[in-house]
Amino acid sequence: MKWIDCVLAVAVTLSALCVPYTKVEESFFMQAIHDILKWGRVNDSFDHLEFPGVVPRSFVGPLLISALTYPANYLYGNQSEGLSTQILARLVLGWLVVWANAQFRKEIERVFGSQTALWYGVFGACQFHFTFWTSRMLGNTLALVPMLWAQKYWLRSMFATSGARRQRGLCYMSSILAFTCVVLRFDTAVFAATMLASRLSMINVRVICTLAAAVTASGLLSLAVDSYYWRQRWMWPEFRVFWFNIVLGRSSEWGVSPPHYYFTHFIPRLLLGALPFAGIGILANRRAAQLAAAYIVSIAVFSANAHKEWRFILPAVPIGNLCAALGAARLDQVPTLRLPTRLMAMALAASSLALAVMMTYISSLNYPGGFALALLHSTESSSDVRVHIDTYAAMTGVTRFGQLNHNWIYNKTEGLAPAQFGNFTHLLTSNPKQHSGNGFSVTAVESGYAGLDVRPRLLLSAELPVSARLQPLVWIMRRNDAPS
Secondary structure (H helix, E strand, O other): OOHHHHHHHHHHHHHHHHOOOOEHHHHHHHHHHHHHHHOOOOOOOOHHHHOOOOOOOOOHHHHHHHHHHHHHHHHHOOOOOOHHHHHHHHHHHHHHHHHHHHHHHHHHHHHHOHHHHHHHHHHHHOOHHHHOHHHOOOHHHHHHHHHHHHHHHHHHHHHOOOHHHHHHHHHHHHHHHHHHHHHHOOOHHHHHHHHHHOOHHHOOHHHHHHHHHHHHHHHHHHHHHHHHHHOOOOOOHHHHHHHHHHHOOHHHHHOOOOOOHHHHHHHHHHHHHHHHHHHHHHHHOHHHHHHHHHHHHHHHHHHOOOOOOHHHHOOHHHHHHHHHHHHHHHHHOOHHHHHHHHHHHHHHHHHHHHHHHHHHHHHOOOOHHHHHHHHHHHHOOOOOOEEEEOHHHHHEOOOHHHOOOOOOEEEOOOOOOHHHHHHOOEEEEOOOHHHHOOOEEEEEEEEEEEEEEEOHHHHHOOOOOEEEEEEEEEEEEEEOOOOO
16 A cells, blocks of 8 residues: 555544444444354344344344454454444454555556546545545445445456456456445445446456356355344345335335435535546546446436435445546646646645544534443443433444443333333433433433534634534433432
8 A cells, every 4th residue: 555545544543533433324233243243153142133123234244344353352352342342343344445445546546647546545535424434334335345346347347458357357346246236235236237337348258157156156145144143044135125225115214305416415525625626537538437427327326216325325436536536637737737736636635624524523423322321331330230221322322332341231122111211220311301200310411413603703713613512412310219
């Protein structure tokens, strides 16, 4: 890796250290990694058997992260609980993305030159979503690792000087895309289809056989691993996700957005300062336009689905950054535009970096549940603790890695009757009024992000004109007659 790859690695590491807690979207993978590190073999104590979620997810990704985390965790004392182990697992994923991105950037350097590769690295290292989210335990982030490798071989299949290298690149790309779609994220099939369609003239019997073999092997791998961990025959999680979201059309239950939302809202947020140069690259460079066309078609297909999230189009970020790098490199070739181009590119990159820092700070305020559980551990010395964690607290930072005391009982059961809370000595709750009249008293409160306060008048002083507004979100309550 070169220095620009190390810059991205540092940014990813700092993001994970500054914001160590995770949210509900990461829950399955985070809990699965904890359970694999603690027990290995599936048993009744695994979190996903108690809280299976709406749709199943594959254990292949968590097994890989656990395997890579285990050696360092073993040297550290083989701890399955503790924030340090959670951070370590997240860093393993983040560094995998950095490594895959370095391989893609290396291919960019081989095909387009060192200047384009440098600009690609600069734009990526300054983007919030490409630094903060690369260590977050999302299926989309796990899938980004093989997608970056697939994009590397996509470039090779398009621009390699040797026909044999192009053919091998296409076979490698097909195999990686098949694994990604079948095992990790079924929706990457949209990107896979347009990437393969762009090389349609090169697809022959060898490529088709390679693709068929990869799909079969990936399907068998998922069936073997996930049928075991889910204790169900013929468990293929990504097919069930496809059936639930596409065939049954139930993804819209999680919100809908207008058709233009990816292009007018998410892409500007993802690319930030790279966006203007991406437009220039697409207009001024034929190869950039060729690359962008496949991904624009993919995003248009995603736009047909009413439910939209930025993470669905995460694989488009590297291609957008490549187009931006090609645009900056193209302008840099014009002597009269060289200095203005470099100044503008660095200004936009610096603006993106400033936004990334601000958004990372704001994101750190979104985990009151995790902070509340840590505070309870630091203030409660009794070994006879039975704590109930309500839905909001569980969604904002509480994982099994944070359940530090083996003598305590942690419970996340939903829909309890008021009388049933009497079985607990402590509560982490977002609704203290519900319990204040039932024998519980507030002992502490954790605040979280509630918006931004903008005060332009402070521009005339030394203070920042923008500040985060906090409000109480999670209360720690103790039963009045609980033993000390």
